[in-house]
Amino acid sequence: MSQPSTNIFRESLVNKQEFTITYELVPGRGSGGKKLDKILELAENAKDDGRIKAFSITDNPGGHPALAPTSLGLDIQAMGISPLLHFSLKDKNRNMAESQLFECHRHDLLNLLVLGGDYPRYGYHGQAMPVFDLDSTQLLSLIDHLRHHSAVEKGAPGQAMDLPRIDFFAGCVVSPFKTLESEQVWQYVKLLTKIQCGAQFVISQLGYDMIKYDELIRLTRDQHLDIPIIANVFVPSLIVARVMNKGRVPGVILPDKLLQHMEDEAQSRDKGEEARLLRAAKMIAALREMGYAGIHLGGNNLDFDKISFLLDKAEEFNRKGQREEVHFPEPFTWYLHEDCRRTPKKRKLPFLFSVNDLVHRQVFNKTGILFPIAKKISLAAMKNQCFNRLYTMFEHLCKKLLFHCRMCGDCTLAESAYLCPQSGCPKRMVNGPCGGSLNGFCEVYPNQRLCFWVRSYHRGREPDCHDLHALKSLPPKDWSLDRTSSWLNYFSGKDHHGRKNQH
Ligand code: SF4
Incomplete structure (x- = not known):
């Protein structure tokens, strides 16, 4: 069993004086190759720099098979950086989920980001079976159970056996970027349920509407929730931005206005690269000012030099408010606070x-x-x-x-x-x-x-x-x-x- 290592991510996130930075790694299909080498090189550089407190590792992203997050997690951990494993439920039933929780504990991989996951897509000989035996609230309850109780539940085989308590640090996700009232209210209700079930931190969906980011922070303050919220800042290349704009990435909205900006920026000599990084830096500054506990950074085609440039600029911008410049709302979006709905409205039932x-x-x-x-x-x-x-x-x-x-x-x-x-x-x-x-x-x-x-x-x-x-x-x-x-x-x-x- 691995010796417990210092959990830099957890220490940073629970320290209210610190602004925690995490970065998302996306391992592809296969157990090695150039893509993985690049990821490990980026992690090495980040370790020397010290600003990134955790690398989050996706779990079969987009519903496609990929290297298991525990595998890359162990490599990252060996470098002395905290891994934050995505733990999705699309491909595993409850017994597999529990088994993998024990595996994570055995290897001291205790930071987990619990999510349902994208609907399974193409796999070996066609589309994989969608499992979803548990949802994220139920898995968070299981993790909470493992955190606080040592006995197996009543009626289960081996109930006399004591399980070790496992000090997981488990978070959940939420999207504040839904455009309809019905979608958004449900997102917030589910977020609050996840917190009730034991989520210890929250990472938002990626988005570009600063009022929505603000709304999420205000909601947790209104509810007197003392839980760290991390904002997701994603730097897409122009090609990925076009895909996102077409709605082809589940749950992600990239508004037309932002895409138009990016198309214009792409006319410059560097094809808009610096403008994209500066926009992300301004977003980080604005999100810090709003009260976020940290940011969850991601992007495609980013090497460590670009990430470092972006983080340097974010520190410079911190002294100024940049919110308006990076605010890209979807037209006709519903906002919780504009609607002033503190109590449920009475409405005629069908x-x-x-x-x-x-x-x-x-x-x-x-x-x-x-x-x-x-x-x-x-x-x-x-x-x-x-x-x-x-x-x-x-x-x-x-x-x-x-x-x-x-x-x-x-x-x-x-x-x-x-x-x-x-x-x-x-x-x-x-x-x-x-x-x-x-x-x-x-x-x-x-x-x-x-x-x-x-x-x-x-x-x-x-x-x-x-x-x-x-x-x-x-x-x-x-x-x-x-x-x-x-x-x-x-x-x-x-x-x-x-x-x-x-x-
Ligand atoms: S979008 Fe709605 S209906 Fe579709 S899978 Fe998700 S919860 Fe179910």
Whole structure:
């Protein structure tokens, strides 16, 4: 087992006097080669310079296979720099996630950035299977559990065994750059849920709208959250900027106005390189002034000389405010503070939602008129195999017709405005959206299908992000319930209602 090394990243980030700089490394497919050599060279130079406190390492970025972040993490650690491993959930189920957490602990790789991840794309012989067994809130809860509890949970094999407590330093991501109210409110609700689940720091999505960056800081201050927030500053080349502008990078917005600037700058002798670096330096200065705890730097075609130039300039600009010069908003963007929405607005609920909600409450709430009879029938069905089958078929028929039900056995319809996330969301997110939507459309079906959580926002009650303690994450689904009756599982206490009460 590796000897614990000093966690420079953690020490820097928890020290409120320091402005922490991290840099994102993107290992490609394969275990070596020129790309990796360049990355290691950059890291060596950064170590001598000392300003970068951690290198974050992506985990199969863009949904494509790449070198595992633990591998490059160990190389970076051996150089004496803190690695910050991205830990995404698109390719691993909960057991693989737990297994990799133990691996990280064994190698003293304790800084993790927890994220759902982009939808899997091309892999060996075609598109990979999207896993998403846990979402980021659920993985953060697992990490929090490993941080604070030493015993394996009740009912698990080996429950008598004590696990070592693991002092992970785990962060999460959020996008303040969504253009629609429905997308943005959900992003903030999910952020607050992630913090409730144990996130210890936050890194924003990359963006170029300075009011949005400011809004994120103001939100955490309004909520009296004492958690370091790191702003993502990305320096794209012109080619990458064009791709981002077309909406081809999940969840990323690069406005037309900024692209036009970059096209004009590209006419200069250096093809706009210095202008791009200076813009990033000004952004860093403005973000520092706003109160960010640090920046998460990234870019393509950056070597250490360019990074060093950029950081030097950011220090010079620190004495002046540069916010207006680097503010590139999307037209018609919704802003939280402009809307002055401190409490949820009262709005008329759609008829369909109201009917579903009424029926649900009468049948499944203990005080509902139909609850006693529904429970009695369900208990009878549990005792008779034939009746059980008929009961399950009846449930399937009703819910398939009404909600496109997939019989997952642990129904969360009531928690998502009576829309089914198992059939409506390609990542099966049950605790709020991923970060991949663009202008309200799903990351997986751009300009075709609205994000499931956007539809849920308009169909049900507005999520309440002003009461932090009311935000709870649904536990992971128990896969032994798949294809069984969720009604029976509810009345027998096997579904998430029953399991929530056990913890
Ligand atoms: S429906 Fe929304 S939450 Fe689900 S994958 Fe698409 S963008 Fe993400």
